[in-house]
Amino acid sequence: EVQVVESGGGLVQPGGSLRLSCAASGLTFSSYAMSWVRQAPGKGLEWVSGISENGGSTYYADFVKGRFTISRDNFKNTLYLQMNSLRAEDTALYYCESAIRHWGQGTLVTVSS
Amino acid sequence: DIVMTQSPDSLAVSLGERATINCKSSQSVLSSSNNQKYLAWFQQKPGQPPKLLIYWASIRESGVPDRFSGSGSETDFTLTISSLQAEDVAVYYCQQYYSSVYSFGQGTKLEIK
Numbered sequence: 126e127v128q129v130v131e132s133g134g135g136l137v138q139p140g141g142s143l144r145l146s147c148a149a150s151g152l153t154f155s156s157y158a159m160s161w162v163r164q165a166p167g168k169g170l171e172w173v174s175g176i177s178e179n180g181g182s183t184y185y186a187d188f189v190k191g192r193f194t195i196s197r198d199n200f201k202n203t204l205y206l207q208m209n210s211l212r213a214e215d216t217a218l219y220y221c222e223s224a225i226r227h228w229g230q231g232t233l234v235t236v237s238s
Numbered sequence: 239d240i241v242m243t244q245s246p247d248s249l250a251v252s253l254g255e256r257a258t259i260n261c262k263s264s265q266s267v268l269s270s271s272n273n274q275k276y277l278a279w280f281q282q283k284p285g286q287p288p289k290l291l292i293y294w295a296s297i298r299e300s301g302v303p304d305r306f307s308g309s310g311s312e313t314d315f316t317l318t319i320s321s322l323q324a325e326d327v328a329v330y331y332c333q334q335y336y337s338s339v340y341s342f343g344q345g346t347k348l349e350i351k
Contacts, residue, residue, distance in 0.1 A: 160340065162288075170280075170288060170331055172340040184338045187239070220287055225278050225335060226299065228287040 127151040127227045134219060134232030141211050145232055147204040147221030154202040155179070157224045161195065161206050163217035164231070173219070174206065189215075211236045240264050240334050244343035250351040257319040259346045261332035266312035269336065276336035279308055279317045282345075283328045291330075292317065324350065 133145040145161070160175040174195040175184045183195050194207040204221055211234075218231040241264040251257040267276045275295035280288035290299045292308035295315055305320045319326055327350060332343040 162342075169329075169345040170282075170333075170342045172333070172342060175338065175340060182338070186339060225293065225333070226290045228289075230287055 127223070129221050129223060129227050129229035131219060131221050131229045131232040134234045136235045136237065137211055138238050139212060139236055141236070142207070142209045143211065143234060145206040145208065145219055145221075145234070147206075147229060149202050149204070149221075149223060149227070152223065152227065154197075154223075155199040159195075159197060159204045160222050160225075161204075162220045162222055162228075163215075163234075164220070165214075165217040168217075171217070176204070208234070213237065239339050240267065240337050240341050242332055242334055242341050242343040244330075244332060244346050246346060247344065248347040248349070250349045251319075251322045252351045253324065254321050255351075257322050257326070257348055259317045259330050259332075259348070261310075261315045261317070261343050263313045263315075263334055267334045267336035268312040275310065275312070275315075276334055277308075277310065277315050278333045278335060279306075280331045280333065281326075281328045282331065288331065319348075322348075322350070 128150045131147045161173040163171050176195045180197045192210045196205045213236050216236050220231045222228045243262045245260045277295040279292040282288045295310050296308045307318050329345045329347050331345050
């Protein structure tokens with residue numbers, strides 16, 4: 126059974142940083158592109174960032190470009206999202222997803238003073 | 239970037255009746271190299287992560303009831319629930335994965351009339 130588990134969320138002040146992690150098991154991690162998707166409270170889904178199978182290509186939504194960095198460690202079967210210069214509008218539940226079909230339960234990021 | 243627009247924003251349908259949700263992409267999501275349409279449909283219930291229903295615009299994910307079907311052309315797509323059941327109450331999203339920068343529609347809230 127495939128399991129995807131996000132962690133690293135929390136409360137951070139505007140301008141601060143957080144690093145999210147996503148541990149995947151039950152699949153050949155290195156064979157799948159991965160993405161981060163977020164959902165602000167009561168709002169719709171927003172695709173945030175994606176990374177190719179070997180980590181050589183990364184992609185970002187315009188609203189996080191230059192502030193967020195996606196990476197992966199295929200030896201640890203783990204996906205990361207380094208989030209810098211956080212803003213109040215980045216407050217959301219952040220999901221990790223694999224090949225569009227495997228999703229975690231999400232980790233909540235709250236940006237507030 | 240590709241913009242996805244769903245209609246309607248909300249929909250109320252009687253039990254046993256047909257529900258139809260539309261999704262339009264700002265540019266074609268049909269690949270000329272493999273003739274596949276890079277369009278997926280997700281169902282999200284409160285407090286849960288999204289669940290993949292349909293991929294390649296018309297292929298039902300394993301375990302998804304056959305009352306769910308997807309269709310469409312290069313830019314216009316439809317999710318149809320042939321006979322609405324109570325457990326189908328949810329928000330439905332389309333997503334394009336043609337571009338390296340994925341994007342979602344704004345969501346359609348489906349309720350029972």
